[in-house]
Amino acid sequence: DTGVSQDPRHKITKRGQNVTFRCDPISEHNRLYWYRQTLGQGPEFLTYFQNEAQLEKSRLLSDRFSAERPKGSFSTLEIQRTEQGDSAMYLCASSLDGGPYEQYFGPGTRLTVT
Amino acid sequence: GENVEQHPSTLSVQEGDSAVIKCTYSDSASNYFPWYKQELGKRPQLIIDIRSNVGEKKDQRIAVTLNKTAKHFSLHITETQPEDSAVYFCADSGGSNYKLTFGKGTLLTVNP
Numbered sequence: 001d002t003g004v005s006q007d008p009r010h011k012i013t014k015r016g017q018n019v020t021f022r023c024d025p026i027s028e029h030n031r032l033y034w035y036r037q038t039l040g041q042g043p044e045f046l047t048y049f050q051n052e053a054q055l056e057k058s059r060l061l062s063d064r065f066s067a068e069r070p071k072g073s074f075s076t077l078e079i080q081r082t083e084q085g086d087s088a089m090y091l092c093a094s095s096l097d098g099g100p101y102e103q104y105f106g107p108g109t110r111l112t113v114t
Numbered sequence: 115g116e117n118v119e120q121h122p123s124t125l126s127v128q129e130g131d132s133a134v135i136k137c138t139y140s141d142s143a144s145n146y147f148p149w150y151k152q153e154l155g156k157r158p159q160l161i162i163d164i165r166s167n168v169g170e171k172k173d174q175r176i177a178v179t180l181n182k183t184a185k186h187f188s189l190h191i192t193e194t195q196p197e198d199s200a201v202y203f204c205a206d207s208g209g210s211n212y213k214l215t216f217g218k219g220t221l222l223t224v225n226p
Contacts, residue, residue, distance in 0.1 A: 042120075056212070056213065095212075100207040
């Protein structure tokens with residue numbers, strides 16, 4: 001499968017715990033994006049990387065959120081001290097550089113904070 | 115970018131009929147407008163997109179039109195089939211070349 005992949009697909013955690021998600025983009029894509037989707041809404045932009053550089057962070061991304069893409073390939077999104085309001089689908093997408101180019105989404109990680 | 119309004123929020127059609135979903139945007143710098151289809155529990159899937167230098171684009175039963183003066187764009191699906199049933203999202207890139215702002219989605223139901 002040469003599409004965008006994400007791991008895990010589902011995560012249930014207790015409030016206050018830390019969680020980390022992984023995204024593997026399409027191999028030739030330099031750009032990687034994180035979005036969050038809640039029930040009945042469209043995806044909301046969180047942050048994006050061009051190679052290993054994180055170039056923009058949304059105001060939605062509080063200090064408890066951190067994203068990395070250390071080698072310009074896969075990316076991780078960590079949420080510290082999770083809150084119930086963090087429950088959502090976290091989607092990763094990737095695209096070619098320049099553009100705007102087509103963004104292809106992964107299957108998402110569904111986070112439930114109890 | 116900024117704000118994307120999408121209508122209707124739900125749409126029910128009979129198999130074989132056409133379906134039209136409309137979106138309006140506010141950022142005059144917007145230049146890229148993709149449409150995504152999302153089935154229940156699945157990833158958003160890019161189905162068609164249009165750039166600001168054209169007014170219409172077709173791909174088999176799907177077409178998108180863009181009116182930059184009025185700041186709106188529409189998705190047209192002809193000869194609908196039950197497998198077209200899904201949530202459809204419009205989006206625009208605003209003046210950026212990376213960040214997509216999505217509408218709230220349209221739940222399309224095609225009745226056999």
